[in-house]
Amino acid sequence: MRSLKSKAASGDSTFKFHAGYKIIGDESETIVYGLAQCSPDLSRRDCDACLGNAISKIPDCCENKIGGRVIKFSCTLRFEREKEAYPNRSPYETNLNTLLSKITPKTIVDNGFYSSEYGQAPNIVHVRGLCRGDVNPITCWNCLNYAKTLLPKVCPNQKEAFGYYDFCTFQYASRPLLGYLDPEFAYSFNNPQNATDKKEFTSALNDLMQRLKSEAASADSNFKLSVGSKIADESETVYGLVQCLPDLSRPDCNACLEKVISDIPLCCKNKIAGRVIKLSCNLRFERGRF
Structure with a gap:
């Protein structure tokens, strides 16, 4: 990732992007692919700093994982282990x-x-x-x-x-997808601004997410979604949305949402906005309506 960071930051003002791969192991049995990108309006120094910060977050979100993403407002990175591929014209x-x-x-x-x-x-x-x-x-x-x-x-x-x-x-x-829960895959991102009253905002967010989770999981098989809001203090209200794929059972939807809610402190602690995404469910919260 450090190599990709340097090459992306040195790109011109219209294309601050670089992708590549690295072979791991003496017998070349594993290939890791990576991508780094900045908003083109960033200077070289700011792009380098943004990607450097994103790289520093990898242990927090993705330690020992075969893939992951760190997404910030002005830059993003992604890495993945080589997956099953198909030949052209196959x-x-x-x-x-x-x-x-x-x-x-x-x-x-x-x-x-x-x-x-x-x-x-x-x-x-x-x-x-x-x-x-x-x-x-x-x-x-x-x-x-x-x-x-x-x-x-x-x-x-x-x-x-x-x-x-x-x-x-x-x-x-290439595998069946209906009703499938992936226990590993997840990615998240946040608004870097902290809430005014962190304790009250976090408490309101937790209460809201638990309520929305129960409502979405208990919804009928066609529409597993819930949205709502909760007042944190006089100056802040948190708005939230949770959703499961409709092919999930009630227990599976509940379990999927429980997992994304548990990831909020890892990605979005004290932040005014954030999203956590899995293959079968996702959540989003903001200080304002969205």
Whole structure:
């Protein structure tokens, strides 16, 4: 990551980005891929400082993990161990492209959830997408369409890919996805500004998240979402949203949300805003409405 940091920071004013990989082990059995990027308006010194800070957070979020992301307002980094890949012009690539082409505005159901599969083993492809529960159908479709177009480009030849965006999540894989809970995958980011009254804000946030978790997990099978707010003190109110994929059972939704809530102190302690994302559920909180 330090090598990528230096190369990204030395980029020109329109493209402060660098990606690369490193072989680990004497027998070249493991490859780690990495990416570092800054907002192009940052100076070289500020980009270097931002990425340096992001790299310093890796032990906090991702120690001993095979992949992770650290996202700040002006820079981001990501690393992943090599995953199962498909060759160009392979049956898997054909099935993936066919499946993605079948996702149209008419195939997105009313609750903003989409799930399908295409092909035969061993080249079958599974896909699922979920829109934020409070967005309209046009916004939902625009987000899923952007995701299905972007993911194969940013994750070329990867049999499995996942993307999180403001209004949707999108994933495809060679394994079944419905009802699947990944115990490891998670990433998060925050607003670096601290709450005015940290103790009261944290207490209000915890109460709000526990309430929203219970409401979302107990919702019907089509719409596992809850939003709400809680007053922290005279100057601050915390707003929150939690959501599970509708194919999760009540216990699995509850467990997934419990895990993302438990990650809040790791990523977002005393912060006025933050998000924690897993493959099957996510949460978001802000000091203002969103």
